[in-house]
Amino acid sequence: MFHKDTIRIGTRKSALALAQSKLVGDAIVNSFPHMKIEYVPMNTLGDKRLDVSLQEIGGKGLFTRELEEALINGDIDLAVHSAKDLPLEFDNRLKLMPVLKRAAVNDILVVNKDLNTDIRNLPIGFRIGTSSKRRYEQLRILNKNIEILPIRGNVITRIGKIFSGEVDGVILARAGIDRLIADNKYAGEYSDILEKISIFDIKEKDILPAPAQGILCAEYANDDMVEILEKIQDKECEYLFIAERRYLSVLQADCHTSAGIYISDNSKKYSIKAYFDGKYMEMDSIENTLENLLITVEKLADKLKRENV
Template sequence: MPTLTTVRIATRRSALALAQAQTVANLITSLNPDLTCSMVELTTRGDELQDRPLASFNSEGVFVKELESALLGSRADIAVHSMKDMPLELPAGVRAGVVPVREDARDVLLSRDNKHKTIFSLPNKAVVGTSSLRRAAQVHSIKPAVEIKELRGNVDTRIAKLLDGQYDAIILALAGVKRLGNLPAELGGGSPIPMEEMVPAVGQGALFVQCRESDKDVQELLAPLNDPQASLGIAIERAFLE
């Protein structure tokens, strides 16, 4: 790839999104030591409207479209997404991406001092924070008497709200907590929720790396990053949404 010296990576601005983009950058530079990577930090519609429940958005891709626009406008060479944010259909000109090795797909229950280690142990009327209808429905199927309270913001913001006493427990994607790697000691590490109790979102724990359909050099660059097992698992899960 004689013309490519720097790979511009479109990413959201949150600490988690930047950590995920840096993971991809490290994979690229480990295989291509002569290349450098730079971040193109963007704010998506989903980031801007933090005061609205996620379920209220009437369109897909609220965390994705601005990154894809940067690709199509040649302001970035690749875009790094959380797989669970991806709509089923991609815009014209954007290539279906690669899926690197997948992180743990489970959800995690967080509470102060890790007091509540399972959903079953939550007391009646406990306030549980989540922005996901999927999580809310599954919590209520186990503990109908708990109160579900909307929880928006990045991971650090959500954890801060828990530590401030606004919630008795919150539920996050375990992969995001692991990728950030800065869980406060007061949470005692949290308690991963078995998949038998809570089915994760389709694609949870996986990253999705896109490029332009016309950019053959970047497609060649990304190909070694794809993990066949993760890619197959994602394809099977997403088939259930079609």
Template sequence: MKITIGTRASKLALWQAEHIKAEIEGRYSDVEVVLKKIVTKGDKILDSPLAKVGGKGLFVKEIENELISGEIDIAVHSMKDVPTEFPDGLELFAITYRGDPRDAFVSAHGKSLAELSHKEDVTIGTSSLRRQAQLLIRYSHWNIVWVRGNVQTRLKRMEERGMDGIILAAAGLQRLELEHLVQEYIDPEVMVPAIGQGALGLEIRSADNELKEKLKFLIHPETTQCVLAERALLRTMEGGCQVPIGAYATMTSDGQVHLKAMVGSVDGKTVVRRESIGNDPEVLGIDLANEMLDAGARAILQEVYQDHQ
């Protein structure tokens, strides 16, 4: 049996696809797995913030088209890049074990966020409105600039533009063996992670039952419960394009899902935070989202959508 995995061509995307390839081939000696590199619109458009050019779907549309046409059998995604809706005939089949969910600060001058906090002319790069909002909540006098591209491109931009540092996903740096660049890992209590950050998702054709049976072993139940709660919250808030929403769920000792979330204005001046615990991840995410929308998140998000139309 031959399985073709579709992946973006960045070093991190290839690491993720190679990881799934190794897992499948390690499980089945009679299966050959090949990778197909696919360039997405999000990889081509690097001169605009994501929120202005279409958001998360930019990183998956071309890959999904190849899945629909049968050119590939599996799409491997970073869960934080996966939209909440899928084209007809496709589904998110597996969410794998979650790596480090945190954000990480890469400092240009070896100083922590706290050490930079008293400086007036601090410039921090990020590709995320969520990170921008949470930085400005604490450091309202800082200059937050957008920086897009793969990890290596962002590191290069930090040097070229003389930034004081950039914020990246911890899991990505760890997978690329770049932990030595991390000045500090940011606690989720301080910076709530992106929905699904640190986890991988496998998208396949809904009718491909033989493949589903083979890939069941990749499903990580605990991670799945947590990420489904986060995604239910995002979907209910209609966070289709890139938005300043963070959500992070963990499992309690008695098997319930504990979901924490934040919605912040892009300037960091307004923030809504809530948390809740429940047994059903979908219900938990939906209920917490509605509670936050009524508590002021709706007004924040409407303003963001108007600014980025």
């Protein structure tokens, strides 16, 4: 049983990371009104080194290392992450649990206000910013005429590159921009830039999302946190988190590979479309149980992996 009356949540310092941490903190307080939440912002190496690609400096783990050290040292009780940004392997002294309901899973195209367009109709030479290999490859399939430029930074930094003239548009996760806009503090603080953009949804089946996109995950070292986190957990979200992470695991995917997956629930049966290194596969009418879902994603991942040998 968790005996303290204050939970210290570690978070990266970006506006989105803080907004996401607050969503988890608010949910905990709603279930445990006596609890107090203390937010502990930290700089990670991934946030500091924006001059090079993640592949060059060590991958997604660069956004979690400092937070994980704080958990192990007992300086914080929880760390909140976007689940899609978590590496498959992490310190075995730590544990992960998906929390809250899953947000939107699709990507979006962000451009200057009033630009009426979609991915397939973008003009020759239109410059889109993204450092995601998954997005890069699928954008190329949708439109070979565009130019894709590598960019890094938090959501606001990347959007700002549109107005500095570095790119004409950027690809982001819908969940992130929604969470940022929903937070009154940051919606007001960045209203000058948010009011100057147009957002176009990209269908999940056009650019398959990253595994676990739209899911928030709590990382912890002390098992006493389990009873608190279970109160703010959504069972459907947990199933999808486990299944999509299993997909990555079978692929043995890392920051150098390109993998996407979209699982939809139609009439109590799952449908899956998966992407890996230039190839797509689909399976329909999967019985709505975690066991069947795991069997199917393993089959899909294994087939895609063999296709790419």
